[in-house]
Amino acid sequence: MTPATTPTDSRTPLVELSGVSKHYGNVRALEGVSLEVHGGEITCVLGDNGAGKSTLIKIIAGLHGHDAGTLSLDGEETRLSSPREALDRGIATVYQDLAVVPLMPVWRNFFLGSEPRKGTGPLKRMDVDLMRRTTHAELLRMGIDLRDVDQPIGTLSGGERQCVAIARAVYFGAKVLVLDEPTAALGVKQSGVVLKYVAAARDQGLGVVLITHNPHHAYLVGDRFVLLKRGTMVGNHARDETTLDDLTRQMAGGSDLDDLRHELERAP
């Protein structure tokens, strides 16, 4: 596991987008976006609503294909045809709605799509004991002691559900973790907890793509920052090339914010 110090350009990125565009009919969702994700690093994708962050995620996660540009995994140019393929290639995505089934117990959700089985032929069944024990153990490792892994996942708090989703991705050997606005609906304390887990995942050698519209959270953990505005890339910086104030200004609209302040000033 390479310790994460400063991002080195000589290592092959785990995921690299180069000039990627996506159109829905005559709507330009993304145009000419580039980003890199290295192992043991966190790349933050920042942008306001409508900037194209969701579309970007869907391309990396294999839900949609890109219309122009290249997507490379481990240096190899490729095109993902399904979420299953993305998962098989080590890209785990944690969506805003968390991709969990609220009525199902935590242990069933944890292993959904990757259920371990035992037995042969028609008697092939899920290894329920293993699933229950593992779920409990993995969550414990992340600091959640769920006495009852049978409780429907919908009864957990937002932050806890995020952590289950992240723990799930880490457990299944993801090489790249893509997080879609993980702290958007959370309070300060819960956000802190989630960001700690994200850092823990990074420390285990995963590459992380963190989508957010909160520059403070981004700057707390990010190594690279990509800024999107209305589908185009307006910034792509490494951590030592920018500051929190820079990011905040660019995020909030830069000169647009100055104009807004001017307009909203009370008449003297």
Next chain:
Amino acid sequence: MSTLAPDERLLRVSPLRKLLGRPELGSVVGALAVFVFFAFAADSFLRASSLSTVLYASSTIGIMAVPVALLMIGGEFDLSAGVMVTSSALVSSMFSYQMTANVWVGVGVSLLVTLAIGAFNGFMLTRTKLPSFIITLGTFLMLTGMNLGFTKLIDGTVSTKTIADMEGFPAARDVFASTLTVGDVNFKITILWWFGLVAVASWILLRTRAGNWIFAVGGNQDAARAVGVPVAKTKIGLYMGVAFGAWISGQHLLFSYDVVQSGEGVGNELIYIIAAVIGGCLITGGYGSAAGSAVGALIFGMTSKGIVFAEWNPDWFKFFLGAMLLLATLLNAWVRKRAEATT
């Protein structure tokens, strides 16, 4: 990280409470209530022969209620389930009569045809993404028409010809429509088919990964797809499960009554859905059980036959039936609510 203190927000719940909170066990309370009610309201209800009659009525609904419940857990409906049973019986009968010397060939062909209809339903759903209500409504109408049309075309009348003298008929009757005697009470073999289906379906739902997929696809289809669950295959499989149930029911119909009326089955699709819902399946999907559908079928059977045993005014039969079903469902819901409420 060190072990944290146990979650203090989790209250200790008594095992009995937990038991009553399960989808099917709440409906067992409803079933017990209906049973006790008719035990008092009808003199002849509590005899072994009467209960055998009730079980037969319940089993013919129950055999279809199991796959219909699984489909409902998977988030979809099948309005063609009722007439599919008749289609299956018609294919068996007419194919055997016209094309072969042995009824078992007809039975085999019927299995393939019925499964194909199920696959058609599933395929149309996954391709067009239209609501299953609409698609299976279309299939329902088409099958109703084909049942009549093909029977008139091939046999000249609205019912099929007798095949009781064909080779293989007695054996097929033994498998699908015989009566077993235990002591001095008779039980129809459909009860065994019913219990067998419940066992297999429960095992699939609770112990296999296909079952996990069924819950997921019904609870949150997009989430399931996003984590790699084969949503289309699961739904097509569920529709073929309904078709398989229809085949079993159709063969029972054929080998029990020999002559098949082409207009049979219309209206039964709603009864299967009712049985599944009374048994605890959520109409919106993602929750329920096969055992629950069995309890629902049992409640329906006990109520519809109990009213006859109680010799109430027959003109009011449908009213009594609807009222009792409502009461059973309300009782079930009330029990669930009490079980889930905190002290």
Next chain:
Amino acid sequence: MSDLYVTGTSMPDVQSAIEAKLQADPSIDAVVTLGAPYADTAVKAREGAGSKAEIDTFDLNAKVAAGLADDSLGFAVDQQPYLQGYQAVDLLWLYKYNGDVLGGGKPVLTGPQIITEDQADELAEYTERGTR
């Protein structure tokens, strides 16, 4: 005499309903079904209930003819539908061809014919043919 409503589109329901009625009231000595297909079902129900009630029916089909012959059914009330259709056309033809009015303006009955065991044998081939 009491009514029993059954779901005609579900034979197992018909069978179990009749069976239940016979089990509830052992004093029943006859069951009359309003359609030929249900006669055979009623016979099975009687067997299941261990009852001695006589099964009678309206209308005729091959199974009813066979049932009358082997004494599992009592009698069938046949409205003779083939005759109803045939005679209607025949009357019209006679009127057009010859101005004849059969019956002299009064009703001409095409039935019913009460079929019992005695007539059942000779009717067998006609029911097979589908005209009775």
